[in-house]
Amino acid sequence: MATGRNHRPATRSRGIPEATVARLPLYLRALTALSERSVPTVSSEELAAAAGVNSAKLRKDFSYLGSYGTRGVGYDVEYLVYQISRELGLTQDWPVVIVGIGNLGAALANYGGFASRGFRVAALIDADPTMAGKPVAGIPVQHTDELEKIISDNGVSIGVISTPAGAAQQVCERLIAAGVTSILNFAPTVLSVPDGVDVRKVDLSIELQILAFHEQRKAGEEAEAAAGRKGPDGDMPAVMPA
Amino acid sequence: MATGRNHRPATRSRGIPEATVARLPLYLRALTALSERSVPTVSSEELAAAAGVNSAKLRKDFSYLGSYGTRGVGYDVEYLVYQISRELGLTQDWPVVIVGIGNLGAALANYGGFASRGFRVAALIDADPTMAGKPVAGIPVQHTDELEKIISDNGVSIGVISTPAGAAQQVCERLIAAGVTSILNFAPTVLSVPDGVDVRKVDLSIELQILAFHEQRKAGEEAEAAAGRKGPDGDMPAVMPA
Numbered sequence: 001m002a003t004g005r006n007h008r009p010a011t012r013s014r015g016i017p018e019a020t021v022a023r024l025p026l027y028l029r030a031l032t033a034l035s036e037r038s039v040p041t042v043s044s045e046e047l048a049a050a051a052g053v054n055s056a057k058l059r060k061d062f063s064y065l066g067s068y069g070t071r072g073v074g075y076d077v078e079y080l081v082y083q084i085s086r087e088l089g090l091t092q093d094w095p096v097v098i099v100g101i102g103n104l105g106a107a108l109a110n111y112g113g114f115a116s117r118g119f120r121v122a123a124l125i126d127a128d129p130t131m132a133g134k135p136v137a138g139i140p141v142q143h144t145d146e147l148e149k150i151i152s153d154n155g156v157s158i159g160v161i162s163t164p165a166g167a168a169q170q171v172c173e174r175l176i177a178a179g180v181t182s183i184l185n186f187a188p189t190v191l192s193v194p195d196g197v198d199v200r201k202v203d204l205s206i207e208l209q210i211l212a213f214h215e216q217r218k219a220g221e222e223a224e225a226a227a228g229r230k231g232p233d234g235d236m237p238a239v240m241p242a
Numbered sequence: 243m244a245t246g247r248n249h250r251p252a253t254r255s256r257g258i259p260e261a262t263v264a265r266l267p268l269y270l271r272a273l274t275a276l277s278e279r280s281v282p283t284v285s286s287e288e289l290a291a292a293a294g295v296n297s298a299k300l301r302k303d304f305s306y307l308g309s310y311g312t313r314g315v316g317y318d319v320e321y322l323v324y325q326i327s328r329e330l331g332l333t334q335d336w337p338v339v340i341v342g343i344g345n346l347g348a349a350l351a352n353y354g355g356f357a358s359r360g361f362r363v364a365a366l367i368d369a370d371p372t373m374a375g376k377p378v379a380g381i382p383v384q385h386t387d388e389l390e391k392i393i394s395d396n397g398v399s400i401g402v403i404s405t406p407a408g409a410a411q412q413v414c415e416r417l418i419a420a421g422v423t424s425i426l427n428f429a430p431t432v433l434s435v436p437d438g439v440d441v442r443k444v445d446l447s448i449e450l451q452i453l454a455f456h457e458q459r460k461a462g463e464e465a466e467a468a469a470g471r472k473g474p475d476g477d478m479p480a481v482m483p484a
Contacts, residue, residue, distance in 0.1 A: 158454070208338070209266070211442055216331030
């Protein structure tokens, strides 16, 4: 990699800091929107605003990709989409399985955002025998008994768990034993996994908690404004157009 | 965690950095697990490990809360749960409405993680008249025509949008006009909102993209190990475009 020699102490993953990796999907989302509007180039300031990131941080992040833009022109949108997609591994096909086809599993199966990013739903798996064979998002649900065969036959390395909390750890262990090495966990429980397996947990309430923090702050500011106590350096809501 | 970043990273709210605010729910989740096991105190190292955060960063974050722990004893679990909950505004009741009761909306309505954090699903709203009156998660769905009245009657300031992409902006505008000032957006589209309104976007594919990055890295390391080319200091091959 172009910047692979610039190792920093806190970095891992081929020299790219984890925090940068976490921002790459945000840049990619903003760039894809520009690409769809046939915008050829973008400045670091514009792209940073669209991605909700500080522009100096964006330039630093892109330097890890070896992408520095052109002074007075900015970044080539299409090339940057390609660079980030390649860095994230999205230029290859990732078959994923979704285990647990309740409302959430069905919503995930129908979620258009996966296919457009190189993720192909290879199979839907549920423990309920009455679900077997029923199509969800056009894919027939398969029974949990088939889990190991499905993982093996499809070369699946990424599993999505959307089962109830009580079933998640066992499903997780079966997925790993069958060869899965990355797990996206939507079940409201903490999973134990061996070294070498990546787990990312989605807690749907975390974003709500962050909104509650801001709501509380806004309520406090209104109370202060009403009381005429707000100081000259009062915090601004500072919300960017989404 | 999937997240839209609609705030400028430099934004501070009542002196607490946005990045710290984003970590408070992670600490709270870990502390709640300890509390449920009746663990009275926890060291910064243990709590940091449970939350997946660097312990120095945790101590810094807690210093913003005025919480410094006791040398040799650690942090009082119950008091820290209270402090963080209060800081996040979770000690009060937040009525939320969910608009768009497809699979995802139904999954959110059934999601236990909201109620345990002070979020009460005040109403479920859908544009499909045939849904009206049908109970989902024990709550009868109401028609979109009632949206403004529902927001007003329940004093709702937080709205969750789980409609299809095409309906999201209009729903967003109606929520805001009716008095909502924070929006959690699950629809796969970018929402425009006026100043003073907070939007957080959940993109369910972002976490998968981060997993794909690590999967690609793991595959690369295996290939290197197989080829016996890996240097003693872990030098990686050049895989970046020039």
